[in-house]
Amino acid sequence: MSNKKNADKKLEHALKNMPEIKDRQTKDDLYRKVSSRSEDDKTRKNKPWAIPVVASATVILLLALIIPMLFMNQQELKNREYSTDQAAQENSNKDSGDAARILEDAGEEAQLYEQKIASESHLVLYDDPDTQLVHIGVPGKNAEHIVPLSIIIPNHGSITDTWSSLRNLSSQLESLGLGNYPLSNIALSINKEEGKGTALFMSGYRNNGGSSADQVLVKSIQSAFRPYGIKQVKLKKEGGGPVEVGHYGELDQLQVEPEPAVYKLYQYSPNHPTFLISTETRPDLKIDEAIQAMHKSEGKLISSPIPENVRIQAKKIDERTLEVNINEGSLQQDQQTLNMVEAVLATAGTYHMEKVQFTGNDIKRIGPYNLTRPLDVPIAVNPLDYIELKK
Amino acid sequence: MRSVYERFYDQYHTDLYRFVFYMVKDREQAEDLVQDVYIRVINSYSRFNGESSEKTWLFSIARHVTIDYFRKQKRKKKRLMDFFDWSNHGEQLQDERPLPDEIIEQGETIREVYRCMEQLTVDQKSVIVLRYIQSMSIQETADILGWSASKVKTTQHRGMKALQRQMEKQREEEKHHEQ
Numbered sequence: 001m002s003n004k005k006n007a008d009k010k011l012e013h014a015l016k017n018m019p020e021i022k023d024r025q026t027k028d029d030l031y032r033k034v035s036s037r038s039e040d041d042k043t044r045k046n047k048p049w050a051i052p053v054v055a056s057a058t059v060i061l062l063l064a065l066i067i068p069m070l071f072m073n074q075q076e077l078k079n080r081e082y083s084t085d086q087a088a089q090e091n092s093n094k095d096s097g098d099a100a101r102i103l104e105d106a107g108e109e110a111q112l113y114e115q116k117i118a119s120e121s122h123l124v125l126y127d128d129p130d131t132q133l134v135h136i137g138v139p140g141k142n143a144e145h146i147v148p149l150s151i152i153i154p155n156h157g158s159i160t161d162t163w164s165s166l167r168n169l170s171s172q173l174e175s176l177g178l179g180n181y182p183l184s185n186i187a188l189s190i191n192k193e194e195g196k197g198t199a200l201f202m203s204g205y206r207n208n209g210g211s212s213a214d215q216v217l218v219k220s221i222q223s224a225f226r227p228y229g230i231k232q233v234k235l236k237k238e239g240g241g242p243v244e245v246g247h248y249g250e251l252d253q254l255q256v257e258p259e260p261a262v263y264k265l266y267q268y269s270p271n272h273p274t275f276l277i278s279t280e281t282r283p284d285l286k287i288d289e290a291i292q293a294m295h296k297s298e299g300k301l302i303s304s305p306i307p308e309n310v311r312i313q314a315k316k317i318d319e320r321t322l323e324v325n326i327n328e329g330s331l332q333q334d335q336q337t338l339n340m341v342e343a344v345l346a347t348a349g350t351y352h353m354e355k356v357q358f359t360g361n362d363i364k365r366i367g368p369y370n371l372t373r374p375l376d377v378p379i380a381v382n383p384l385d386y387i388e389l390k391k
Numbered sequence: 392m393r394s395v396y397e398r399f400y401d402q403y404h405t406d407l408y409r410f411v412f413y414m415v416k417d418r419e420q421a422e423d424l425v426q427d428v429y430i431r432v433i434n435s436y437s438r439f440n441g442e443s444s445e446k447t448w449l450f451s452i453a454r455h456v457t458i459d460y461f462r463k464q465k466r467k468k469k470r471l472m473d474f475f476d477w478s479n480h481g482e483q484l485q486d487e488r489p490l491p492d493e494i495i496e497q498g499e500t501i502r503e504v505y506r507c508m509e510q511l512t513v514d515q516k517s518v519i520v521l522r523y524i525q526s527m528s529i530q531e532t533a534d535i536l537g538w539s540a541s542k543v544k545t546t547q548h549r550g551m552k553a554l555q556r557q558m559e560k561q562r563e564e565e566k567h568h569e570q
Contacts, residue, residue, distance in 0.1 A: 014504045015523035023408040025422055031396055038392075072568060124421040127459045128425070293497045373419060379463065 004094060014179040037368060054228065059255070118333055121367055122276045122342050122377035130155050133380050134162040137223025139216045140266045146219045147178060147266055147275045150227075150380035151389065162386065163188040170309055170390055177268025177276075182213070182220045190228060193301060197233040199227040199254070201243050211357035214246035222256045223278075225382060230256055245332070260285065261350040262293045263343040265305045274339070275347055276381045277302055287351040288314045294343060306334040312344070321374060322353045326360040338367045349377035395436045396429055403449055410450065413520045414457040415565060416509065418491055427456045444532055450535040454517055461513050506556040513552030522547055 025033070081105050124133065130157050137146040153162050153234035163183075166173075172180035185205035189198045221375045225233050235243040258280075262285075266277035279298065281290055291314035297303045306312060310329035317323050324344055331337045341358070348356050355374035364372050399407075407428065412421040431452050432536075439448055494505050508516060514536075521532045533543045 011502060011504065011525060011558070015519065016526070017497075018413065018501060018505070018524050019497055020405070021412045021418065021421075021493050023404065023422060023425065026405075027397075027400055028425065028430070030400070031393065033426050034396065035392065037426060038430050038433060080504065120494060128563070129455060129459060209560045244566070302541050304408060306432065352561060 013112045016326060019309075037364075041163065043277075045063070106366075120274075120338065121145070122274070122339070122346065122379040122382055124150055124152075124383045125376065125378055127366065127379065128152075132159070132373045133227070133383075134166075135224050135380070136163065136183075137220040138165060138173055139180060139220070141177065141179045141211055141268050141302055141364060142240075142299065143179050144290050144298075145218055145266070145277050145279050145302065146216070146223055146241040147277050148223045148227075148381055149173075149275075151385045152383055153386045156384075159192075166391075169389060176275075176384075177266075179216075179274030182217050184223075186217075186221070188224055189228065190225065192228055194257070197230040197256075199233055200236050200238060202238045203239075212246055216256060217245065218248065221254060225256050226259065237287050258352075259350065260287075260290060261347060262290045263305065263346040263350075264294060264298065264386065265303045265339055265343065266301055267303070276290045276305075278341055280351075287316060287348065287353065289345065289348055290314075290351065291324065294347065305339045307331070307340060310340070313347075316353075317357070318353040319352075322351075322356045322359055324358050326355055326358065331361045331363050331366070333366065334365060337363070338369075341366055341369055342378070342381075345375060345377050347380050353377055392433050395433055398476055399429070399432055399449060403446060406446075407449060407453055410520055411453055411457060411469065412518060413524050414454075414513075415460060418504070418518045420460070424456050424460060425453075428453045431456065446532045450521070451537065454535060455518075458513060495516070496503055500543070503558055503561065504554065507554055507561060510557045511550055511553055514546055515553060518546045519554070 008039050010387075023030070034356050076190060132150050134153055134157075135148065137148050139145065140147055151166070153159075164187060166181065167184050167187075170184055173181050181198075185202045187200040187202060189200070192195070196324065221233055230338040235245075235251050235254060235258060237243045242252060246252050260281050260283075261278035262281050263276045264279050265274050267274040279293075279302065285293070291312060295304050295306050307329065309332065311327045314322055314324045331340075335386070345356055354377060356377065357374040358371050362372055364370065365388065369375055407522075408421060408425055410420065411424050411428070415421055415424060428449070432449060435452075439445075443451075445501050490502065490505065494502055508519070517536060518532060521527045521535060522529070527535070529540050529569065532538075533540045534544065538546075
């Protein structure tokens with residue numbers, strides 16, 4: 001037998017005898033994870049910005065139920081007065097007769113509420129083969145920083161067409177507490193295969209918003225193309241001629257570089273959803289400094305994603321992994337902790353980290369994240385369902 | 392939901408986990424990915440029309456889940472490549488994960504094969520894992536991959552050749568280091 005045949009046989013034999021690697025998860029554990037993630041996916045896909053509204057409504061309803069009950073119970077303990085309405089009084093006795101039970105139920109409800117509210121995710125963690133993402137950057141109401149949005153459309157949809165239709169959805173975007181849509185008179189198009197992007201400034205485009213409007217415009221275009229890995233965007237004017245972009249002067253192309261960001265939370269009012277917002281960094285800011293910078297709020301609309309009593313510190317374990325230690329304070333099972341974890345993951349992602357390991361925390365899990373393991377950085381932030389957005 | 396999960400788990404879980412593990416070669420990642428597979432199975436079981444066997448259907452889902460994972464990894468790697476000059480360090484990125492205990496306990500050839508599998512394309516790896524590690528027939532493999540039997544045979548042949556080449560290369564490198 002030739003050497004080659006011998007080698008082939010040896011290889012086949014080795015492959016057929018590769019050892020069995022056992023899954024360490026038990027059947028029940030795995031089922032629990034599957035069903036919990038399945039529920040999270042459904043919630044996230046349905047209406048991402050509706051969750052805080054629903055959660056707030058739940059709390060109001062809960063308070064509306066508990067406060068009168070407690071009030072009635074106290075009244076009963078004090079003077080056992082009867083109301084004039086016997087039926088109502090019997091009913092109230094029945095309801096308030098077991099205050100402990102009510103409080104216990106309220107505790108369970110509150111716990112459920114916490115679990116529910118802690119599931120408002122601002123990140124896209126996995127590729128979904130049935131959908132694709134259309135990226136765009138919209139300023140906050142203060143028009144300082146950019147909120148990068150990831151619009152979820154079906155896989156067969158067109159990115160260019162979605163960008164076009166977003167020009168007609170500026171009022172919907174504003175209803176989410178975001179600023180003016182900066183690309184109303186600019187048509188973006190992309191050819192992913194060739195790595196090319198174009199921004200066509202239409203005849204209705206007027207440059208009259210001052211230097212901050214110029215910056216917002218440029219950043220918004222860059223945010224739209226950066227996630228696709230486009231390095232350069234051609235700027236064209238309808239009818240020809242150079243494009244005048246305020247203090248940038250005449251431009252025929254725009255460079256799109258990978259840009260480190262410090263993610264914080266943006267919320268226009270308590271009635272509006274929160275978004276992760278990419279705040280400015282110095283180009284030389286290191287990742288550990290960027291994580292430190294996350295502690296600082298900026299004005300009324302942009303707040304630190306780190307809970308008030310918590311201090312965190314980051315250090316690179318290697319080129320791909322960041323360790324984030326909870327130095328002070330403890331994490332709670334709430335939306336604040338989820339926001340912190342997600343803002344850290346998003347920030348680390350812009351520094352080309354792949355994984356983040358949280359250490360020094362008591363809780364093992366928050367939302368979809370298992371904090372005992374290194375977590376993957378997201379593939380995108382601020383997902384919005386296109387169909388829901390159009391409604 | 393639970394009954395569908397239990398049925399698939401009881402019948403195929405060992406094979407499913409083995410397939411996903413040898414595709415991604417990372418135990419924790421494989422644990423996460425099998426969760427993805429079951430989520431998709433549960434969500435789309437009502438649309439399963441029985442045209443293929445349940446096993447074929449399950450493994451084609453598992454294959455798509457692993458392909459998504461590789462795409463994501465590729466994108467991350469690309470981002471890294473864009474940021475750093477990896478021309479001198481690219482090789483170090485290949486596979487720094489420690490070998491699982493089960494592999495360490497095996498002989499040198501198995502350890503060598505395991506390491507070299509990293510160099511196969513996703514298609515070659517899928518065929519090699521299904522055909523040899525999972526002991527599936529050419530037709531079963533073709534059904535899972537949605538290919539013709541002849542494409543399976545060609546990919547298998549190329550995959551085995553690539554694996555041999557890689558093993559030879561590694562042996563030569565080791566010899567060179569020893570000298």
